[in-house]
Amino acid sequence: MSGIESINARRRPIVRLGVFLISHSLIVSVICCIAAILALLLLPVLAKSTYVSENALMPGSANTMLSNQEVSEADRLVKDVNALSLESVDAGINIAKLIARYMADLGAEVCYHKFRRQQNQFNPLHFFLSTDPVVVQRNISCSSFGVNTVGVIRAPRGDGKEAIVLVTPYNSSRIDAAEASSLGIGYSIFSLLSQVTWLAKDIIWLAADSRFGVYAPVASWLKDYHTPLFSGLGQVNAGVCHESNDLLKLKDAMVSDTNISKIFTRAGTMAAALVVKVVDRHNEADEDTLSIFAEASNGQMPNLDLINIVNYLAVHRQGLRVKVEKFWSLLDSKFLNFVGETVELLGKVAKSLNPNWRFGMPVAEYVEGTATLASSLFNQALGVPTGPHGAFRDYQVDAITLEISPKGSLKSMGQRIDFLMRGGRLVEAVVWSVNNLLEKFHQSFFLYLLTSPSKFVSVGIYMIAFALLIAPLPIVAASLCSDANRRDSSLSKEGSSQPHASADEPNPTLKSWRWLHAAKSVFVIHFWSSLVTLLPHFISKMPSGTSASSLLIWLSLCILSLFLLYTILGSPFSHITTSRPQEWAILKSVTVSAAFIGLCLMSVINFATAEIGALLIVPMCLIACPLKLDLQDWSFRALIRAASNLTLVLIAFPPATFYLLKGGIEGSDSVSVGNFWNWLETLWAWNSATYLYIGMVHLPCWVLCLNILLHPR
Incomplete structure (x- = not known):
């Protein structure tokens, strides 16, 4: 046995497996990609039925205690709110005062929380550094503020260290019957819980003034709740401008009413939160329906047990039809x-x-x-959060939004009382289950995908498709590296065997410098992508710019900056010599490696973004090949590969991907030129990591693959 054969025989199995995969990288890539697509298509089949992992929750183990008395009082609140909504002057302030009076009559600790109108603004330095996705507008009207009403019930069997939050958003400037019914459900539960003796966690009822959106009041209250400041109503966000007449009236009401606290009232650590919204869908269904919204910022999800108990209680106790969002x-x-x-x-x-x-x-x-x-x-x-519950998840509090839709009209007193009873009993049962917990939600899943309200796919299942998608990337990179080294060795042997070798033939000892050229090209593109990611910060400051014009300016600046970088730092093709026909393979190897690292890092931040991104990036990286080689070959296989490359590059271009998805989901009539820019604004306003992925992973990978396609050799 020769020396080389003995070395190969002594190789470990893992090394032999690696060599086998690298030598058959094409077959491995095809098998992995096909298997990944099949795994994605089979996810609904592999979904499991939901179940309650935490035995202490015991959903439905106790009979509901909500009676007609609490519901009648809640209906009286609904009538009073509807009556105040007909007033054109001071309706918002009067509604807040009315809710506070109802809370105080139950013996709760009541306070007001003032927050100012906020404006979305892109700030790249705020990514992952702040839980507040919006900043206060500087030149803002003093009348642009909202007032939340907060009531706290101290648990008779608790120590004040934990609390359950109930949120009922309403538009104080234009409240309708559905939002008034949301307040009615909140009050019915608050009234019941102020009398029970089994309560072990404090109850916080936040009547959120959503005149500026449903997210802003909840996020502002949570920020002040977790800020170690104990300030009164007039001191929150003070100094921005002089107090308005509405705010002075509210402060006068606080002075005259001794039941209203002058300081910010707090309770214990939040165990869970429920956002209850009533939506009148005008008899679209034959039964009362409940829609559950759970997605928070950057793919965060609440513990699955919270959704499980809501679904179980809604279906088996209240007979509601439970739905989750679908395409x-x-x-x-x-x-x-x-x-x-x-x-x-x-x-x-x-x-x-x-x-x-x-x-x-x-x-x-x-x-x-x-x-x-x-x-x-x-x-x-x-x-981007699908509701105000996302503000709680930023503080690691499990929360969901319950959107309840009645089958009948809320103007009918009998149907309204029946609806308040069913909605109130559902919330009561959920509070009862959460109250049984001795610790935070932890037994069930935090990473999952829903296929129905009662079925889910865990991360252990849907990560298989992602793993199969990215598995060929390091194998292909190693294969390209191995092929390049083998060609270098063969060229070196040929050059040494020729007595009159050309003086221009590269020294084989300096062949590693070729990798530095490819690495420089990849670095230049990623540096350019970092600048491109910051450009919207400056474009958004331009006055009176439309979405379409902003998009065109951004694209023009992207092309111009890329050209300038190539001019200053050198084009990736500038070092190519006629003696090295495989430079594109080295560039592709480094590009594939960078894409693999970027996708792996993104999977840690937002797994769903990485999975969708891998569907677009991986095929493009694997098939990328200079078009000149395919056109010179002029065979059927070469033409198919060239057509596939052009198609994948077109589809993977971020604006093209967005327009194709939007047209496929919402129809071609909903597509306009400025939609992509509006979508980007939404991403950066909410500090979505998807924006960073598009700018710093997806876009540079696309440009590098385009460089490979346009490579001269």
Whole structure:
């Protein structure tokens, strides 16, 4: 046995496996990509039924105590609020005073919380540094403020260290019957909990003034709640401008009413939070419906047990129809219906072979589950909260938004009382379950995708598709590196065997410098992408600019800055010589490695964003090849590869990807030129990590792949 053969025989199995994968990188890449797509399509089939992991929750173990008396008092509050809403002067302040009086009559600790109108503004330095996605506008009107009303019930069996938060948003400047009913549900629960003896956690009722949006009042109150300042109403955000007449009237009411606290009232650490909203959908359903919204910023989700107990109590105790958001346009997809039919057929075949094999599902269930899963994945990847519950998740508090829609009209007293009773009993049962907890939610999942209110896919399942997608990247990079080194060795041997070798032939000892040129090109592109990510901060300061004009300015500056960087630092093609025809392979190897690192880092921040990004980036990186080589070959395989490269580069361009997705989900009529810029504004206003991913991972990878396609050799 020769020396080389003995060395190969002594190699460890892991090394031999690595060598095998690198030598068959093309086959491995194709298999992994196909398996990843199949894994994504099978996620609805692999979904498991939800279950309550924490036994202490015991949902539905106790009978509800909410009686007609509390509901009648709540209905009286609804009538009083509706009457005040008809007043055109001081309606907002009077509603806050009315809610405070109702809270105080129950013996609760009541205070007002003033917050000012806020404006979305891009600040790249605030990413991951602040939980507040908005900043106060400087030149703001003194009348642009809202007033939250906060009531606290101290638990008779508690020590004041934990609390449960109930939020009922309402538009004080234009309140309708549905928002008044939200206040009615909140008051009915607050009234009941002020009398019970089993309560072990403090109860906070936040009547959030949502005249400036449902998120701003909750986020502002949470920020002040967790700030070690004990200031009165007049001192919160003081000094910005002189106090308005409305604020002076409210302060006079505080002085005259001794039941209203002059300082910011706090309770214990928040165990959970429920945002209750009533939405009148004008008899769209034959029964009362409950929609659950759970996505928070950057893909954060509440503990699954919180959703599980709400779903269980709503379905099995109150008879509500529970829904989660889905992409309705996917329900008519012919491709999904074909996949569903295939899955159903495979399930029947598997059952005929072995009755214990439970694989497959009906077509309608598969398509609806896929539409729901796609919506869940998209909302997590977007990184923008789907409701005011997202403000709680920024403080690691489990919270969801319950959007309740009645089947009948809220103007009818009988139907309104019945609706208040059902909604109140649902919230009461949830509070009862959370009250049983001796510690924070931790037993169930925090990383999951919903396929229905009662089915989910855990991270251990849906990460398989992501792992399969990115697995070929390091293998292909190593394969390209190995091929380049092998060609260098062969060229060196040929050069040494020739007695009159050219003086221009590179020294084989300096072949590592070729990798520095590729690394420099990748560094230049990523440096450029960092500048491009900061450009919207300056473009947004331009006066009277439309979305379309801002987008065109941004694209023009991107192209101009890239050209200047190439001029100053050198083009990635400037070092190419005729003796090195495989420079593009080295550039591709470094590009693939950078894409792999970027996707892995993004998966730590927002897994959903990394998964969707991998679907676009990985095929483009794997297939990328100079178009000149394919056009010179002029074979069928080369033309197919060239067409695939052009198609993937077009689809993976961020604006093109956005317009294709928006047109496919909402229809082509909803697409306009400025939509992409508006979407970017939404991302940076909410400090979404998806914005950083697009600017610093996806865009540079796209430009590098375009460089490979346009490579001269």
